Amino acid sequence: MEALAAIGEGFFTSMFVALLGRFKSSDLIYFAKKEKLDVDLRKLEKTLLSINAVLTDAGEKPVTDRTVKLWLTELTDSAYDVEDVLDEFAYEALQHKLTAQPRTSVRTVRCWHNLASLSCFKWGAGTFSVKMRSKIKGIDARLQEIATQKSDLELRENVEGRAYKARDQRLPTTCLVNEVNVYGREKDKEAIVERLLVETTSDAEVPVIPIVGMGGIGKTTLAQLVYNDEKVAGFFDSKAWIYVSEDFDVIKVMKAILQSVNGGVPDTNDLNLLHIKLKEELSVKKILFVLDDFWHDNYVDWTSLILPLEVGKSGSKIIITTRNQNVAKMTGTLPAYQLKELAYDDCLSVLAHHSLGRENFDGHPHLNDIGKEIVKKCKGLPLAVKTLAGLLRNKVTYEEWEAVSRSKMWDLTEEKGGIFSDLRLSYHHLPSHLKPCFAYCSLFPKGHEFDRDELVLLWIAAGLVQQKGDKQPEDIGRDRIITNRCS
Structure with a gap:
């Protein structure tokens, strides 16, 4: 129980x-x-x-x-x-x-x-x-x-x-990034920059590039790298970084965009006036918009937000970072960029940098093996590596590192690190019918390999999947496995 x-x-x-x-x-x-x-x-x-x-x-x-x-x-x-x-x-x-x-x-x-x-x-x-x-x-x-x-x-x-x-008041993101602290995202950055530097020839759709990936994988960091790239800065007349988060509000986002573009704080909440002001800006400027941490998948609200960009005809572009595949499908006019886990060697560099202030473990060879064990547990998530590195900051004894290696990263409280809160937020935003199926898997040992059909039968036996109309529970369960994998 x-x-x-x-x-x-x-x-x-x-x-x-x-x-x-x-x-x-x-x-x-x-x-x-x-x-x-x-x-x-x-x-x-x-x-x-x-x-x-x-x-x-x-x-x-x-x-x-x-x-x-x-x-x-x-x-x-x-x-x-x-x-x-x-x-x-x-x-x-x-x-x-x-x-x-x-x-x-x-x-x-x-x-x-x-x-x-x-x-x-x-x-x-x-x-x-x-x-x-x-x-x-x-x-x-x-x-x-x-x-x-x-x-x-x-x-x-x-x-x-x-x-x-x-309870979950996360710190908003900004456009600033220290590139010295970022490892292994050079190819990802160039791929996004290449898409941005293409001149648009059609006014029918606003070019939107979604960057998609699970929480903690580095979507925001990649967007920051692109935002501050010199070639990107020379291509666009102006840039606007907007932290959206799960509390989406069209008026709030529009005002933030205008403030970023012209430096003034709009003194109105009238959507019509905000639309007109942004359209005027877009008639003379080509702007890069970054909408970071986008969750909202209401298509009507989305079309209201981008309407001035469609009628402004400026050649502006939008980058969206999101964990939600539905958001990527709804907003994207260009293929979504699926951000992959960070390479093992790059994760090792992140750990060394944030824990010891060095590029590697050459100065602390006794920590090299235990550092590798810690990195393996982070499964390519740079936020997880950075969180654990914060716990090991300026600790140089093997015993201290071994204690962290033995601990369960997922037992970290929200006060100790951001990874727990980040992953819990992903679970919170799953559709209600998927939550119990996903949560059921937590009853099994860490690293357990599931047989798809067996898992579906377990869901059915637990009452988590039931027949709907002519569709059998087994088919519904298999669909949920596919959706969970994409979420």
Whole structure:
């Protein structure tokens, strides 16, 4: 149960959606009414609904809040009890449908031996109702007690990620970069610069180059390198760097663009006026726009943002950095640039530079082997290497480095480093139907190799994938594996 509680909001939301869906079964409703248990079930459903309203907020807290984690563990136990009760109802309802005289076959034989079949049948039916009513009341009492703890835990209803955003105030990015600190991105930089320096011949679409990759892989750093390239600076009349983040607002972004372009702070929130001002700027300037850390995949909002660029006819271009493949598909007019993991040797240089202030381990040969072990665990993510290098800053004993190597990088708190928060944000932005499937994989040991079809069957058995229309659960599960891989 502890492991299940640890995987967060996606699992609990999926569990409760499945449970609440079972209460709508026509067979269950009919049989519950027949047994005069429908009122008890409706009360239980109402209690579950009241808890379900705070699951998003609760699911975002257990990583850092042990009290909420324990609350979710207790809730999981009770939810499984509800599932057991519904299974019993389903079995009895099925028995009722399959026989003209439900539950008589075994009980009636026993009763004929006692020459009291009719009275025995009535007694059996009544026993089921009494037993189930007692079970339901016991479970509901526990759930009511769990529900009353919502206020004490300060859980809010239907927050849809707002609680997470309030706690995750990441430092905005800027266009500045110290190229001395960057390793292994020369070819990536040249590939993007080459695309930017092509003169556009069509006014139909604004050239948009998405840089796509997982969190911590170096998308922002690559964009900074390109932004500060001398050839790029000579090609464009002006440049604008905008940190977008997950809190997207068209007005806010437009004002930031105008401030970057002409240095003035627009004193209006009128989108029409902002559009006109930007169009005027674009009529005389060719501008490079960088929209860093873009999450928003609403096409209507996107078209509103780029409208002045389409009618300005300036030859301006846009670079977007994003982890979201859907954003890349929506915004990109040029092929997306899929940024790969940093090469092993370059990661080793990053570790040496940020931990020891050197290009390599020549001055500290006793740390070379342990440094290589640490780099291997970072899987080509420069942010992960940099985070661990920060923990090792100016530490030169083998024992200190070995202690970091033995530790789990993913156990770092958000205060100690940015990689944990960065990866958790990626999970947070997964579609709700993918979260529980992705989180389920955390129940397996690190490095576990999954068989695709076996994993799909495990998802189905856990109730995370269910049939939709004519599409079988196996096909839905395989689709989710593909989507998870791309996210």
